[in-house]
Amino acid sequence: MARTKRFNVSIYLSDVIINPAIDAWLTRQSAQPTVKMFLFYKKSSAYEFGVLTIAPRRPDVSWSIGLPEAMLASETRKAIFDKIYQRAGRLPLMPSNDNAIQLPAEFQARAGEDVTEYARSIGYTGKRRVIVHGGRVTNHRNMNWLVFCENCRERASTNARLAG
Numbered sequence: 001m002a003r004t005k006r007f008n009v010s011i012y013l014s015d016v017i018i019n020p021a022i023d024a025w026l027t028r029q030s031a032q033p034t035v036k037m038f039l040f041y042k043k044s045s046a047y048e049f050g051v052l053t054i055a056p057r058r059p060d061v062s063w064s065i066g067l068p069e070a071m072l073a074s075e076t077r078k079a080i081f082d083k084i085y086q087r088a089g090r091l092p093l094m095p096s097n098d099n100a101i102q103l104p105a106e107f108q109a110r111a112g113e114d115v116t117e118y119a120r121s122i123g124y125t126g127k128r129r130v131i132v133h134g135g136r137v138t139n140h141r142n143m144n145w146l147v148f149c150e151n152c153r154e155r156a157s158t159n160a161r162l163a164g
Helices: 009-031 077-088 116-121 145-163
Strands: 037-042 051-055 063-071 111-114 131-133
Touching: 009 037, 009 051, 009 077, 051 063, 063 077, 116 145
Parallel strands: none
Antiparallel strands: 037 051, 037 063, 111 131
16 A cells, blocks of 8 residues: 655646646647637535646636636747646646645655655666656656556556566
8 A cells, every 4th residue: 555645736736637638728729729718617526635627718617717717829838837827826736635635755855855766666677776856757767656556557468468
């Protein structure tokens, strides 16, 4: 069982909620540069975090408008991030139950921490140590730590299927 402890809300907001929404928006916006896109959010529940998306229209009735002005294709990624980050703090994205804000160890690996043992527990088989600093695996091409974890799990799952 993975260890859990309190985590930094602003890091979680930026790494897990805001950045994926911006990455998806950049892909959509580059494919459709003239389409106006808006920030939408899906409210959190007692035990689940809310979700953000940037899209031309509301995905379904469970989503609400997060920002009334369109995200402009001419704006930089940083400008979009800053705009969303300022607004996200006022949106209902955090679970209402404080006990829900206990997450697995991967959300804690932030400050130059050696997390090799945890990485091995989720499927990492490499020889190098796994050092995380600022949400990046510094000795593995500065890969995003959460992406690294997901890759480890996928490889472990694939290897298990091939072996069995």
